[in-house]
Amino acid sequence: MALRAAAKTAATAATAASPRGLSSLLFSTSTFPFNLPQSQTEKPPPAEPSTNLFVSGLSKRTTTEGLRTAFEKFGQVVDAKVVTDRASGFSKGFGFVRYASLEDAAAGIEGMDGKFLDGWVIFAEYARPRNTLPPPQNSFPRGVNNTRFQS
DNA sequence: CCTGAGCGA
Numbered sequence: 001m002a003l004r005a006a007a008k009t010a011a012t013a014a015t016a017a018s019p020r021g022l023s024s025l026l027f028s029t030s031t032f033p034f035n036l037p038q039s040q041t042e043k044p045p046p047a048e049p050s051t052n053l054f055v056s057g058l059s060k061r062t063t064t065e066g067l068r069t070a071f072e073k074f075g076q077v078v079d080a081k082v083v084t085d086r087a088s089g090f091s092k093g094f095g096f097v098r099y100a101s102l103e104d105a106a107a108g109i110e111g112m113d114g115k116f117l118d119g120w121v122i123f124a125e126y127a128r129p130r131n132t133l134p135p136p137q138n139s140f141p142r143g144v145n146n147t148r149f150q151s
Numbered sequence: 152c153c154t155g156a157g158c159g160a
Contacts, residue, residue, distance in 0.1 A: 047158095060153055083159050094157060120155085128158060 047126035051078070051105045054127035056094040058082060059118035064095070066118065071097045074111035075104025096127055 047054075055067065068080035082095035099105040105126070113124040 054158055056157060057155080060155085081159070086160070088152080090153075092157085092159090093153095093155060094159085096159060123157095130159060 047128050049102055049105070050126045050129075051099045051102055052127040053097040053099070053105055053108055053124050054094065055097055055112070055122055055124050057120055057122040058091065058093050058095055059120040060091045060093055062091065062095075062118045062120075067095050067097060070117050071099075071108050071112055071124075074107040076100040077104075077108075097124075 053071075055071075058067070062082060064080055064082045067082050068077050071077050071080060076099060077097055078100050079098040080095065083092045084090060085092055097108060099108055109124045109126070112122060114121060116122070
Protein backbone atom coordinates (compact mmCIF):
# COMPACT_ATOMS: atom_id res chain seq x y z
CA MET A 1 0.00 0.00 0.00
CA ALA A 2 0.89 3.60 -0.10
CA LEU A 3 1.45 3.81 3.69
CA ARG A 4 3.71 0.80 3.72
CA ALA A 5 5.72 2.11 0.82
CA ALA A 6 6.10 5.49 2.50
CA ALA A 7 7.26 3.88 5.75
CA LYS A 8 9.82 1.82 3.94
CA THR A 9 11.10 4.88 2.14
CA ALA A 10 11.42 6.83 5.38
CA ALA A 11 13.25 3.98 7.08
CA THR A 12 15.65 3.72 4.20
CA ALA A 13 16.30 7.43 4.30
CA ALA A 14 16.89 7.39 8.04
CA THR A 15 19.33 4.52 7.72
CA ALA A 16 21.32 6.31 5.12
CA ALA A 17 21.19 9.70 6.80
CA SER A 18 24.61 10.80 8.03
CA PRO A 19 25.74 7.88 10.21
CA ARG A 20 28.96 9.64 11.09
CA GLY A 21 27.27 12.63 12.76
CA LEU A 22 24.98 10.42 14.82
CA SER A 23 27.75 8.19 16.11
CA SER A 24 29.91 11.17 16.95
CA LEU A 25 27.09 12.51 19.11
CA LEU A 26 26.47 9.22 20.89
CA PHE A 27 30.03 8.13 21.42
CA SER A 28 31.78 11.40 21.96
CA THR A 29 34.26 11.15 24.78
CA SER A 30 34.40 14.86 25.53
CA THR A 31 30.72 15.53 26.12
CA PHE A 32 29.16 12.41 27.49
CA PRO A 33 25.73 13.15 28.97
CA PHE A 34 26.17 10.85 31.92
CA ASN A 35 29.59 11.77 33.21
CA LEU A 36 30.21 13.20 36.65
CA PRO A 37 30.91 16.93 36.91
CA GLN A 38 34.69 16.84 36.69
CA SER A 39 35.16 15.90 40.35
CA GLN A 40 34.49 12.39 41.47
CA THR A 41 32.86 12.68 44.84
CA GLU A 42 35.02 15.48 46.18
CA LYS A 43 35.23 13.42 49.36
CA PRO A 44 38.80 13.75 50.59
CA PRO A 45 39.94 11.04 52.96
CA PRO A 46 39.76 12.36 56.55
CA ALA A 47 43.44 12.01 57.38
CA GLU A 48 46.29 9.59 57.48
CA PRO A 49 46.27 6.99 60.25
CA SER A 50 47.52 8.22 63.56
CA THR A 51 47.16 7.41 67.23
CA ASN A 52 45.50 10.76 67.65
CA LEU A 53 41.76 11.00 67.08
CA PHE A 54 39.57 13.97 66.43
CA VAL A 55 36.14 13.53 67.97
CA SER A 56 33.37 15.87 66.88
CA GLY A 57 29.67 16.09 67.53
CA LEU A 58 30.13 15.91 71.25
CA SER A 59 27.47 17.06 73.60
CA LYS A 60 28.47 20.30 75.24
CA ARG A 61 27.92 18.61 78.55
CA THR A 62 30.42 15.89 77.72
CA THR A 63 33.58 16.34 79.70
CA THR A 64 37.11 15.06 79.29
CA GLU A 65 36.48 12.22 81.72
CA GLY A 66 33.38 11.11 79.85
CA LEU A 67 35.27 11.19 76.57
CA ARG A 68 38.09 9.14 78.00
CA THR A 69 35.75 6.67 79.64
CA ALA A 70 33.83 6.15 76.39
CA PHE A 71 36.95 5.54 74.31
CA GLU A 72 38.79 3.43 76.85
CA LYS A 73 36.50 0.53 76.03
CA PHE A 74 38.23 0.09 72.67
CA GLY A 75 41.86 0.58 73.58
CA GLN A 76 44.39 2.12 75.88
CA VAL A 77 43.79 5.84 75.95
CA VAL A 78 46.97 7.77 76.58
CA ASP A 79 45.43 11.22 76.46
CA ALA A 80 41.94 12.61 76.05
CA LYS A 81 40.71 16.16 76.07
CA VAL A 82 37.52 18.01 75.32
CA VAL A 83 38.30 21.40 73.84
CA THR A 84 36.71 24.13 75.88
CA ASP A 85 36.53 27.82 75.31
CA ARG A 86 39.13 29.57 77.34
CA ALA A 87 36.98 32.49 78.34
CA SER A 88 33.67 30.86 79.17
CA GLY A 89 35.00 27.41 79.98
CA PHE A 90 32.21 25.71 78.05
CA SER A 91 32.87 22.83 75.72
CA LYS A 92 33.28 23.62 72.05
CA GLY A 93 31.65 20.32 71.17
CA PHE A 94 34.72 18.45 70.01
CA GLY A 95 37.80 16.90 71.48
CA PHE A 96 40.80 14.69 70.99
CA VAL A 97 41.68 11.18 72.05
CA ARG A 98 45.16 9.73 71.78
CA TYR A 99 45.59 5.97 71.90
CA ALA A 100 48.68 3.98 72.75
CA SER A 101 48.79 2.25 69.37
CA LEU A 102 47.41 2.53 65.85
CA GLU A 103 45.38 -0.64 66.36
CA ASP A 104 43.65 0.86 69.37
CA ALA A 105 43.03 4.06 67.45
CA ALA A 106 41.42 2.15 64.59
CA ALA A 107 39.36 0.15 67.07
CA GLY A 108 38.32 3.37 68.75
CA ILE A 109 37.12 4.84 65.47
CA GLU A 110 35.26 1.69 64.51
CA GLY A 111 33.77 1.44 67.96
CA MET A 112 32.77 5.03 68.58
CA ASP A 113 32.27 6.69 65.19
CA GLY A 114 28.58 7.27 64.58
CA LYS A 115 27.68 6.15 68.08
CA PHE A 116 25.82 8.03 70.75
CA LEU A 117 27.46 9.86 73.61
CA ASP A 118 25.35 11.88 76.01
CA GLY A 119 22.53 11.96 73.51
CA TRP A 120 24.56 13.15 70.51
CA VAL A 121 25.91 11.25 67.55
CA ILE A 122 29.64 11.66 67.64
CA PHE A 123 32.18 11.33 64.83
CA ALA A 124 35.61 9.88 65.41
CA GLU A 125 38.37 10.22 62.83
CA TYR A 126 42.11 10.63 62.65
CA ALA A 127 43.20 14.04 63.78
CA ARG A 128 45.33 16.28 61.63
CA PRO A 129 48.83 17.05 62.81
CA ARG A 130 48.66 20.08 65.01
CA ASN A 131 50.78 23.15 64.74
CA THR A 132 54.02 22.20 66.41
CA LEU A 133 54.22 25.12 68.77
CA PRO A 134 53.60 24.80 72.49
CA PRO A 135 51.49 27.62 73.92
CA PRO A 136 53.66 30.49 75.11
CA GLN A 137 53.05 30.18 78.81
CA ASN A 138 56.02 32.42 79.35
CA SER A 139 55.32 36.00 78.43
CA PHE A 140 58.12 38.47 78.71
CA PRO A 141 56.71 41.82 79.86
CA ARG A 142 59.97 43.51 78.96
CA GLY A 143 59.43 42.52 75.33
CA VAL A 144 63.15 42.12 74.82
CA ASN A 145 63.10 38.82 73.02
CA ASN A 146 59.62 37.38 72.69
CA THR A 147 59.87 36.59 69.03
CA ARG A 148 58.58 33.08 68.33
CA PHE A 149 60.38 31.17 65.65
CA GLN A 150 58.27 28.53 63.98
CA SER A 151 60.76 26.79 61.76
C1' DC B 152 24.30 30.80 76.91
C1' DC B 153 23.53 25.04 74.98
C1' DT B 154 21.20 27.42 69.24
C1' DG B 155 25.66 22.33 66.47
C1' DA B 156 30.32 23.67 61.93
C1' DG B 157 34.54 21.92 63.04
C1' DC B 158 40.92 20.47 64.41
C1' DG B 159 43.47 21.76 70.44
C1' DA B 160 46.32 26.32 75.69
